[in-house]
Amino acid sequence: MATKEELLEKLKNGVVEYEEDPVREAAQQALDEGYDPLEMIMDGLAAGMEVVGDLYDRNEYFVPEILMCADAMYVGLNILRPHVPKMQEGGLNAQVVIGSVQGDVHDIGKNLVKMMFDVAGWEVYDLGRDVPLEKFVEEQMRTDSEVVAMSAMMTTTMLGMKKVIQMIKEKNPNVAIMLGGAPVTQDVAKLFGADGYAESAGNAVSEGIKMISRLRQMQK
Amino acid sequence: MSELSARERVERVFRREPVDTMPFFSGMGMVLRPAIKELGYKFPQIHRDPVKLARAAILSSKMFGFDSVVVPFDMTCESQAIGNTISLYEDSEDTLYPTIPEKMWKSMDDVTIPSDIADRWPISLIYEAIQIVKKEAPEYPVGAWQLGPFTQAGQVLELDILLKGIFKQKAKVEATMDKLSDMCIAIGQKLQAAGADYITLREMGTGTDLISPRTWKDVIQPRMRRIFAAWKSPKILHICGATNLIIEMMNDCGADAISVDIKNSLAESRQKLGQNALIFGNFDVFALPCKEETTVEQAVEAIKTNIDGGVDAVWPGCDLWPDIKEANMKAIVETARTYGKKPSPAVGRL
Numbered sequence: 001m002a003t004k005e006e007l008l009e010k011l012k013n014g015v016v017e018y019e020e021d022p023v024r025e026a027a028q029q030a031l032d033e034g035y036d037p038l039e040m041i042m043d044g045l046a047a048g049m050e051v052v053g054d055l056y057d058r059n060e061y062f063v064p065e066i067l068m069c070a071d072a073m074y075v076g077l078n079i080l081r082p083h084v085p086k087m088q089e090g091g092l093n094a095q096v097v098i099g100s101v102q103g104d105v106h107d108i109g110k111n112l113v114k115m116m117f118d119v120a121g122w123e124v125y126d127l128g129r130d131v132p133l134e135k136f137v138e139e140q141m142r143t144d145s146e147v148v149a150m151s152a153m154m155t156t157t158m159l160g161m162k163k164v165i166q167m168i169k170e171k172n173p174n175v176a177i178m179l180g181g182a183p184v185t186q187d188v189a190k191l192f193g194a195d196g197y198a199e200s201a202g203n204a205v206s207e208g209i210k211m212i213s214r215l216r217q218m219q220k
Numbered sequence: 221m222s223e224l225s226a227r228e229r230v231e232r233v234f235r236r237e238p239v240d241t242m243p244f245f246s247g248m249g250m251v252l253r254p255a256i257k258e259l260g261y262k263f264p265q266i267h268r269d270p271v272k273l274a275r276a277a278i279l280s281s282k283m284f285g286f287d288s289v290v291v292p293f294d295m296t297c298e299s300q301a302i303g304n305t306i307s308l309y310e311d312s313e314d315t316l317y318p319t320i321p322e323k324m325w326k327s328m329d330d331v332t333i334p335s336d337i338a339d340r341w342p343i344s345l346i347y348e349a350i351q352i353v354k355k356e357a358p359e360y361p362v363g364a365w366q367l368g369p370f371t372q373a374g375q376v377l378e379l380d381i382l383l384k385g386i387f388k389q390k391a392k393v394e395a396t397m398d399k400l401s402d403m404c405i406a407i408g409q410k411l412q413a414a415g416a417d418y419i420t421l422r423e424m425g426t427g428t429d430l431i432s433p434r435t436w437k438d439v440i441q442p443r444m445r446r447i448f449a450a451w452k453s454p455k456i457l458h459i460c461g462a463t464n465l466i467i468e469m470m471n472d473c474g475a476d477a478i479s480v481d482i483k484n485s486l487a488e489s490r491q492k493l494g495q496n497a498l499i500f501g502n503f504d505v506f507a508l509p510c511k512e513e514t515t516v517e518q519a520v521e522a523i524k525t526n527i528d529g530g531v532d533a534v535w536p537g538c539d540l541w542p543d544i545k546e547a548n549m550k551a552i553v554e555t556a557r558t559y560g561k562k563p564s565p566a567v568g569r570l
Contacts, residue, residue, distance in 0.1 A: 182461065
């Protein structure tokens with residue numbers, strides 16, 4: 001029988017070293033031995049992704065490494081997540097609509113951000129890529145999601161985000177909008193009227209949580 | 221001091237011979253809405269009609285005083301010629317470039333380049349467009365471009381297959397890159413034979429915000445060298461995003477000039493490459509000519525900073541976004557002319 005710390009370490013290292021088999025074994029062992037699956041996700045898998053984010057910031061890891069780390073992380077998440085009681089999921093019970101805007105078929109960055117929401121236990125409505133602008137509005141209204149996250153990899157598609165923000169805010173000013181993607185800067189996000197800006201996948205979720213807190217305070 | 225024609229100015233810059241003033245030109249798309257509108261075209265129509273392609277490019281350059289005409293504008297010709305369906309967004313009023321919604325090749329094993337790829341439509345219409353520009357606007361040098369093999373791989377395959385493959389299936393990645401390099405060489409040679417006066421290799425997706433310098437050296441640089449060795453001069457290597465860590469390798473691939481975008485620190489690049497290297501770039505194609513809030517004065521100051529940074533040509537960091545503010549665009553070109561009268565690091569003045 002492994003200790004909790006040993007399993008957390010195995011999950012974390014498996015993610016960082018992009019080794020899927022140790023992650024699979026540790027996740028299953030954690031369930032078999034009755035450890036809290038949410039703790040395994042947050043302090044094992046998510047902690048590993050935090051290290052990966054640091055390695056990326058230090059130019060030690062690049063996108064190929066991150067994609068492989070993400071694969072390893074999902075191996076563990078797919079085993080552990082079904083065993084997390086609904087009420088326990090981070091206590092947020094939050095929902096996000098996410099997609100790459102029309103004209104943009106790049107989705108690597110969007111998928112990494114989606115992964116961070118998955119880890120944090122959000123309900124994610126992934127519209128995919130090349131998403132017609134109206135679709136973001138429709139999906140937000142259908143799901144009553146608190147956050148809409150949009151990605152654009154090209155300057156030529158970035159302007160579509162501004163239209164979506166206007167359309168959503170007209171219908172529901174309380175929805176928080178998060179933007180990301182190579183050409184998007186803090187300055188652009190502010191100009192477009194967005195509530196958050198994710199410079200990297202790593203800070204997307206913390207930005208999202210901050211935005212939800214702000215909205216709840218505003219509603220009090 | 222006599223004023224040079226656009227053609228003379230650009231040709232002399234590539235030979236590092238003195239010019240009258242800083243050229244404004246690009247190796248990437250420079251088609252602008254005001255020109256499209258004046259011609260009565262719709263944006264989605266101009267990509268697959270050689271006459272509209274050529275005339276939209278020519279008028280964009282004439283209206284704003286650019287020093288070259290560049291074709292094509294979109295990045296899907298090769299993928300469509302291979303057999304993929306593309307989206308032209310014909311019903312949209314927005315500026316949306318063609319994309320490839322679904323790629324028919326699902327793995328690197330599927331990659332088979334047709335032997336007649338360089339002659340296939342719609343690639344062939346670019347050759348026609350070049351010939352139209354040569355005939356209708358002979359005073360301009362014509363720029364053409366090809367995506368590099370890694371970037372092109374993202375147009376024919378899902379890019380994450382290639383990115384993960386760098387570690388897990390390196391031999392397959394190398395073989396895929398070689399096949400796409402052969403295609404790039406063949407099409408580039410045809411572009412030059414059709415009359416392109418200079419050619420840009422756009423290996424855009426290989427900045428160090430995506431892949432490591434080590435991967436660039438192992439996987440990208442050998443292909444860059446092979447492609448440039450097969451093309452005539454003048455030829456330019458362009459990479460978007462973070463490039464300071466690989467700028468010396470970029471300059472060691474056989475290109476005549478290096479093109480970078482706004483994320484590159486020009487001062488650092490100049491220090492590493494020395495005064496004789498031709499560096500083109502790197503103004504922000506959204507912030508300066510397009511952003512609603514950017515004043516003409518701010519755009520002018522930014523171009524002065526660009527020139528002071530040590531570029532040898534004021535050159536957009538990427539495709540010019542078509543929906544420019546006319547006053548800003550004109551001021552940008554005018555500033556290149558007036559503020560660029562002093563010599564640049566690699567090119568003197570008459």
